[in-house]
Amino acid sequence: MRYDSPLAAVGNTPLVRLPRLSPSADVRIWAKLEDRNPTGSIKDRPALYMIEQAEKDGRLTPGCTILEPTSGNTGISLAMAARLKGYRMVCVMPENTSQERRDLLAMWGAEIISSPAAGGSNTAVRVAKELSAEHPDWVMLYQYGNPDNAGAHYATTGPEILADLPSITHFVAGLGTTGTLMGVGRYLREHKPDVKIVAAEPRYDDLVYGLRNLDEGFVPELYDASVLTTRFSVGSADAVTRTRELLQQEGIFAGVSTGASLHAAIGVARKALKAGESADVVFLVADGGWKYLSTGVYTAATTEEAIETLQGQLWA
Amino acid sequence: MAIEVRIPTILRQYTDGQKAVEGSGDTLAELFADLETRHSGIQARIVDGAQLRRFVNVYLNDEDVRFLDGIDTKLSDGDSVTILPAVAGGMA
Numbered sequence: 469m470r471y472d473s474p475l476a477a478v479g480n481t482p483l484v485r486l487p488r489l490s491p492s493a494d495v496r497i498w499a500k501l502e503d504r505n506p507t508g509s510i511k512d513r514p515a516l517y518m519i520e521q522a523e524k525d526g527r528l529t530p531g532c533t534i535l536e537p538t539s540g541n542t543g544i545s546l547a548m549a550a551r552l553k554g555y556r557m558v559c560v561m562p563e564n565t566s567q568e569r570r571d572l573l574a575m576w577g578a579e580i581i582s583s584p585a586a587g588g589s590n591t592a593v594r595v596a597k598e599l600s601a602e603h604p605d606w607v608m609l610y611q612y613g614n615p616d617n618a619g620a621h622y623a624t625t626g627p628e629i630l631a632d633l634p635s636i637t638h639f640v641a642g643l644g645t646t647g648t649l650m651g652v653g654r655y656l657r658e659h660k661p662d663v664k665i666v667a668a669e670p671r672y673d674d675l676v677y678g679l680r681n682l683d684e685g686f687v688p689e690l691y692d693a694s695v696l697t698t699r700f701s702v703g704s705a706d707a708v709t710r711t712r713e714l715l716q717q718e719g720i721f722a723g724v725s726t727g728a729s730l731h732a733a734i735g736v737a738r739k740a741l742k743a744g745e746s747a748d749v750v751f752l753v754a755d756g757g758w759k760y761l762s763t764g765v766y767t768a769a770t771t772e773e774a775i776e777t778l779q780g781q782l783w784a
Numbered sequence: 785m786a787i788e789v790r791i792p793t794i795l796r797q798y799t800d801g802q803k804a805v806e807g808s809g810d811t812l813a814e815l816f817a818d819l820e821t822r823h824s825g826i827q828a829r830i831v832d833g834a835q836l837r838r839f840v841n842v843y844l845n846d847e848d849v850r851f852l853d854g855i856d857t858k859l860s861d862g863d864s865v866t867i868l869p870a871v872a873g874g875m876a
Contacts, residue, residue: 671868698851701843701868735846 475552478505478512479624483632483750488717489730494746495737497730498633499720500625501753507541507548507572509755510625514647515545517620518609519553528607530554535606537561537596539589539644540569541755542611547576558606560596562588568759589644590686611645613689621651629750630659637740640733640751642725643667643699646691648752653695664697668732668751670725671701700732705775707731708765711757712774715766723755724765724778787815787859790866798826812842813855815865830867831855839870 471477481504490497502510522528533556536546543559550557557578561569564585573580583595593612600608611617629636629652639656641648646667653665711727714720733751740747757766768774785808791799799805805823809815813831820827830840835854842849843866849857859865 696851699848700846701841701848701866702846703866706846731846 473552474506475516475549478516480628481505483629486714486718486720489713489734491734491737491741495741496748497733497737498748498750499714499718499730499753500629500750501720503722503753503756505545507544508758509541509545510648510752511541511545511755512548513624514611514614514617514620514645515542515609516549517623518611518614518616519546519549519555521616521619522607522609528555532556533558533603533606535560535596535600535603535608536611537583537589537592538611539565539592540573540759542645543578543580544569544572544576546609547573547578550578551576558599560592560599562592564588566759566762568762572759593686611647615690617645617647618651618654618690621648622655623651626652626655630656633748633750635748636660636663636750637745637747638664638666638733638736638749640666640668640729640736640749642729642752642754643669644688644725646688650690650692650695657695664736665695666732666736667696667699668729669699669701670707670728671703698736700735702728702731704778708775708778709771710734711765712771715757720753721757721766722753723757723760724763726751726753726755729754785809785859785861787861788864789815789819790864792868794869795826795829795867798823798829809859811855811859812844812849812857812865815859816855841868841870842866843868 482501484499484501486497486499505512519528534546534550535558536543537560539562543561547557558581559573559578560581560583562585563582570580583592596608600606639652643649649665649667656663707724707728710730711722711724714722714727714730729751733749737747737749764777765774768777786806787808788804789807790804791802807815807818809818816827816830830837836842844852844857845864
């Protein structure tokens with residue numbers, strides 16, 4: 469594989485079968501390794517695609533400032549692309565996200581504005597919208613509502629998966645901006661009407677929910693429930709357990725939100741096994757574990773200790 | 785037939801503060817009726833007539849029952865049911 473520039477190397481990631489975590493020879497689980505993108509996460513796809521579409525539309529011109537609410541990965545991807553393309557980058561990020569993510573953003577020259585921990589990403593979105601109103605010349609690509617976020621996955625991630633695994637029966641991914649599920653889901657449905665689209669939604673401990681204002685409900689504008697077949701709610705303990713199993717049994721070092729997707733993938737795989745059906749379940753490895761090393765979930769002696777260390781932290 | 789039911793903080797007033805209780809039933813509706821016999825008042829906080837209350841989410845083995853058969857969803861021994869308030873809009 470040869471590419472003319474680092475940005476051209478986004479996508480075309482490997483799809484690998486997980487022989488140990490698959491429940492049987494007929495019910496197989498496959499991981500799409502999105503950590504193999506240039507900045508190490510799936511967000512390189514929507515970030516680059518949103519920038520390039522905005523350039524085509526003339527919304528983004530040389531010297532512009534890009535503003536984005538992000539819990540990390542989208543900001544890192546945008547910051548890298550902005551550096552190469554000559555834009556200034558401002559990220560709004562919850563104050564309780566890991567130090568690695570802040571360091572990475574700073575490394576690519578992004579400026580970080582912290583939003584209060586309470587409300588997590590919802591609050592970051594609100595703060596970014598306020599900043600956008602104060603600075604009308606800044607360009608907010610706004611991953612939660614930008615159709616080009618889902619469009620990136622419709623144009624690249626979906627076709628790659630179908631080409632590599634025409635027998636796919638289930639697609640599982642995390643529910644954040646919903647862009648991955650909407651884009652890949654729509655593409656796969658058009659080509660395989662019976663495919664099941666499964667969302668894995670993070671469920672935090674009471675400790676995190678305790679910080680939230682229940683009135684702050686926020687549904688990303690991209691979200692269309694009709695694309696989904698089902699939704700799983702995955703608690704921190706299961707997300708951490710699966711993240712560690714993925715590392716110990718299959719040698720894949722992934723972030724904690726990937727553990728949540730794997731948990732849902734194993735859930736649908738077991739249902740297929742119980743029903744006597746064969747299945748090819750694809751889930752996404754959204755990023756590697758590097759940015760979450762400081763949480764201690766990988767190095768804790770036991771899974772119980774690892775779960776304990778993640779209490780009260782946002783991991784998706 | 786034992787089913788573990790995880791209770792959210794706001795409903796623990798009905799379970800003497802317990803985070804999880806056991807119940808039985810062939811469907812979710814039967815399970816909630818069974819819980820009501822020991823935890824008076826809990827059923828009305830979860831169910832409204834023949835459906836789940838709007839701001840309550842119920843998960844069977846972590847799967848959102850609104851995408852299954854709602855309160856008619858069938859249960860088996862060893863299943864785990866989680867009740868949660870629909871925080872952050874619940875996105876549904």
